[in-house]
Amino acid sequence: MSPPDDRAEEARRHAERFQRVRAAHQTEVAEDYVELIAQLIDETGEARVVDLAGWLGVTNATVNNTIQRLQRDGLVTTKPYRSIFLTDAGRDLAVESRKRHDIVREFLMALGVDAETADIDAEGIEHHVSDATLEAFATYLARSTNTATGRRRS
Amino acid sequence: MSPPDDRAEEARRHAERFQRVRAAHQTEVAEDYVELIAQLIDETGEARVVDLAGWLGVTNATVNNTIQRLQRDGLVTTKPYRSIFLTDAGRDLAVESRKRHDIVREFLMALGVDAETADIDAEGIEHHVSDATLEAFATYLARSTNTATGRRRS
DNA sequence: TATAAAACTTAGCGCAAGCTAAGTTTGTGT
DNA sequence: ACACAAACTTAGCTTGCGCTAAGTTTTATA
Structure with missing residues (x-):
C-alpha cells in the first residue's frame, strides 16, 4: 500500500517547488529595479524615471507604477517629480x-x-x-x- | 562625444535583455503545464485537472483557466469534463x-x-x-x- | 522671462494567473 | 437505479505589470 502514498508525496513536493518558483517571481521585478537604481545612483548620481524606463525597456508610466509599489513595500522613497532613492532595505536587496x-x-x-x-x-x-x-x-x-x-x- | 552614445547604447542592450526575460516569462507556465501533462499521460495514462492542480499546487479553477488558454494557443485539446491531451505542438514543447x-x-x-x-x-x-x-x-x-x-x- | 520641451503623473485599459464560492456533470457504491 | 462524492466549470474578484493618451510640473533655452 505504499505506491499510491509515494505518488501523493511526490506530487506534494513537486507542488512545493512550483510554489517557490512562483514566490521568486514576485520578487524579480523588485530586484531588477533596486539593482538598476543602485547602479544609476552610483554611476550618474541619481535615478530618474526616464532613465529606468530606458534601461528596462518599458514606458515611463510603467516605471511610475512600479515605483509606487516599491515605495509601498518599503524599498524606495521618492517625491512627485523628483528622483528615486533606496531605503536601507532597498540597498540591501x-x-x-x-x-x-x-x-x-x-x-x-x-x-x-x-x-x-x-x-x-x-x-x-x-x-x-x-x-x-x-x-x-x-x-x-x-x-x-x-x-x-x-x-x-x- | 562618444561617452553619451556609449551609455545610450549600453542602456539599449540592457533593455533588450529585459525584454527577453519578460518574453520568457510568458512561456514559462505553458512549458510547466505541457511538461507535467506529458509526464502524467506517460505514467498514469491520462492527465486530469485535479491531478495537475495537485502537482502544481494551485486550485482546480486555476488549472481550468490555464488549460483554456493553452487550448486557445494550440498546445492542448480537451472537452468539458474530460481529460487533457497534447497537440503535436504541445508534445514538441x-x-x-x-x-x-x-x-x-x-x-x-x-x-x-x-x-x-x-x-x-x-x-x-x-x-x-x-x-x-x-x-x-x-x-x-x-x-x-x-x-x-x-x-x-x- | 516666457515658452517650448522634457519629465513626470494620472486615468483607464488589457491580459495572465491566482483565489473562493457556487453550480453542474460524471462516476461509484450500495 | 439512485444518491452521494468527486471532478469539473463558471462567475466574479484581486494583483501584477504592461500599455496609450492626456494632463501637469519642471527645466532649459531663445
Missing part, C-alpha cells in the same frame, strides 16, 4: 542582487558561454539560484580562476 | 522542456548541489537557459561523467 547577478554571469563565462549570452541568461537565472547553488557556482569560479592563472588543480 | 529541465538538474548535481536543491532550482532556471548555455551545461556534464567513470580529461 540591491547589493544582494548585484552579487548574485555577477556570480552567475561570471560563472557562465567561465563555463565557456560568450559574454553577450551570459549577460542575457544571467538576467533570467539570477532570481532562481538558491544560496547552495550560488555557492557551487562560486566554488567552480574560484577553481577555474586558479587554473587560468596557472595554478594546479590539486 | 513538452519534449523540449523536459530535456532542458533534465540537463539543468543533472548539471547542478554534477556541480555538487544536493538533489533536493537541484530539483528546486532547476524548476526556476530551466526557462532562462539559452541554447548556448544549455550546450555548455551538457558539455560539462559529458566531461564530468567521463571523469567519474575513470576516463582521462584530454
Whole structure:
C-alpha cells in the first residue's frame, strides 16, 4: 500500500517547488529595479524615471507604477517629480542582487558561454539560484580562476 | 562625444535583455503545464485537472483557466469534463522542456548541489537557459561523467 | 522671462494567473 | 437505479505589470 502514498508525496513536493518558483517571481521585478537604481545612483548620481524606463525597456508610466509599489513595500522613497532613492532595505536587496547577478554571469563565462549570452541568461537565472547553488557556482569560479592563472588543480 | 552614445547604447542592450526575460516569462507556465501533462499521460495514462492542480499546487479553477488558454494557443485539446491531451505542438514543447529541465538538474548535481536543491532550482532556471548555455551545461556534464567513470580529461 | 520641451503623473485599459464560492456533470457504491 | 462524492466549470474578484493618451510640473533655452 505504499505506491499510491509515494505518488501523493511526490506530487506534494513537486507542488512545493512550483510554489517557490512562483514566490521568486514576485520578487524579480523588485530586484531588477533596486539593482538598476543602485547602479544609476552610483554611476550618474541619481535615478530618474526616464532613465529606468530606458534601461528596462518599458514606458515611463510603467516605471511610475512600479515605483509606487516599491515605495509601498518599503524599498524606495521618492517625491512627485523628483528622483528615486533606496531605503536601507532597498540597498540591501540591491547589493544582494548585484552579487548574485555577477556570480552567475561570471560563472557562465567561465563555463565557456560568450559574454553577450551570459549577460542575457544571467538576467533570467539570477532570481532562481538558491544560496547552495550560488555557492557551487562560486566554488567552480574560484577553481577555474586558479587554473587560468596557472595554478594546479590539486 | 562618444561617452553619451556609449551609455545610450549600453542602456539599449540592457533593455533588450529585459525584454527577453519578460518574453520568457510568458512561456514559462505553458512549458510547466505541457511538461507535467506529458509526464502524467506517460505514467498514469491520462492527465486530469485535479491531478495537475495537485502537482502544481494551485486550485482546480486555476488549472481550468490555464488549460483554456493553452487550448486557445494550440498546445492542448480537451472537452468539458474530460481529460487533457497534447497537440503535436504541445508534445514538441513538452519534449523540449523536459530535456532542458533534465540537463539543468543533472548539471547542478554534477556541480555538487544536493538533489533536493537541484530539483528546486532547476524548476526556476530551466526557462532562462539559452541554447548556448544549455550546450555548455551538457558539455560539462559529458566531461564530468567521463571523469567519474575513470576516463582521462584530454 | 516666457515658452517650448522634457519629465513626470494620472486615468483607464488589457491580459495572465491566482483565489473562493457556487453550480453542474460524471462516476461509484450500495 | 439512485444518491452521494468527486471532478469539473463558471462567475466574479484581486494583483501584477504592461500599455496609450492626456494632463501637469519642471527645466532649459531663445
